[in-house]
Amino acid sequence: MSDRDPMPPLHPRAKADVLFRRVGEDWLLFDPSTQRIHVLNLAAALVWSHCSGELDAEEIRTRMTDAYGQPVERQAVDEALARFHAEGLLAP
C-alpha cells in the first residue's frame, strides 16, 4: 500500500526529472525513475505545462480557458492532476 497522500498537492509541481516532449501528434512524459512513457491528450498536456508549483487547480483551469479561448471543465483539470499524482509524476 502506498503511503502517498490520496489527493494531489494543492499547488501541483512537476517532478524536475520528468521529460515532456511532443512526438508526432502525441504529448509524452518520460519518468526516468520508472522508465515509463505516459501519453497525454492535449488537455492533460496543458495541465502538465502549468504544474509549476505556483498555481492551484482552479488557477490552472483559468489559464487553460484563456489559452483555449473557451471554457475548460474543472473536472478535466482534476482528472489530469489525479492521474499525474497517482503515477508519481508530481513532486511531493
Next chain:
Amino acid sequence: MSGARATWSTGGAPVTVEVPAALGAALAELFPDDRVDAVAGEPELAMIEAGAGYRLVELGPDEHTRTRAGGTPGAVLAALELSLAERLALSRPTLRTLHAGGVVGTRGALLLPGNGGSGKSTLTVALARTGLPVLGDDAVLLDGSTGAVHAFRRLLKLLPASCSALGLDPPDGPLARLWPDASFFHPRQLGSGWAEGAPVAAVVFPTWDPKADAPALRPVPGGEAMRRLLGQLLLPPGSGAADFDLLARAVGDAPTAELRYGNAAEAVPVLRELVAD
C-alpha cells in the same frame, strides 16, 4: 597476439582492430569505406584464432582482456560489427546506435527499425536499388546534438532468401567465402551510395509476413513509436532519460507507422513516397 592491424574511423572516431591474416581481407571488405591506412595506437579489439574458430576480445589496460564472442568467422564478425558500432557511438556522448535500416530521400531520412527477420535489410536494399542513398541495413547512428542520422557504413547483408526474392546474384570475394550463409553488397553495386547525415523524415516499423496483403502503412502513435524505438537502441547504454530525449528530438514531427509486407518490390513505392519527391 599477432596479426594485421587495421584502423577504422566512422563518425570521426578511430578504432583499431587486430585481426589474423586469414580474416583481414574479409574485414576490410565488410567496412570498405571507413578504413584508414594509418594505425592509431594500440588495438582495442582483437580477433584471435581459437581451435577451429575465432574469438573476439576487448583489450583493456594492463593486458586485461574480455571475450565478447566466439565461434565461426561469421559469428565473430557479427560481434565485431556490434563492437565497432558501440565504440564509434561511445566516442561522442550524443551519439547512439539504433537497430534500424535506413535510406535518405529528398525530404530526409527514412528509418526502418526492427528486430532480426523484420525485413530491414531486404527493404533497405530494395530502396537502394531505386537510387536512394543508404544509411545502413542493420544499424544507423543518431546524433542527439543535431538530430541527424548518420550512416553506419558496413556492407549491406542479405540472407539467401532475400537475395533470391530481389533477384540479386551474390557477389564473390573473401567475405562471401568466409561467411557463406550471407551475401554482402556495397550500395554502389545496387546503383546507390552511402548517405550523408540527414534529419528524420519518417519512421516505419516493418514486419515481413509472406501472407500479408498489399503493403499499406498503418500509423503508430508517437508514444508507441517511442516505446518501440527505445527497445531498438543498441549502444551505448545511456540513461533512459537521455535516450528518450535524443529519440524524441530526432523523430519530432516525423510520421511514424508500421508496414506489414510480403513482397519488397510492392513495399518500395509506399516507402519511397514518404521521403522522396
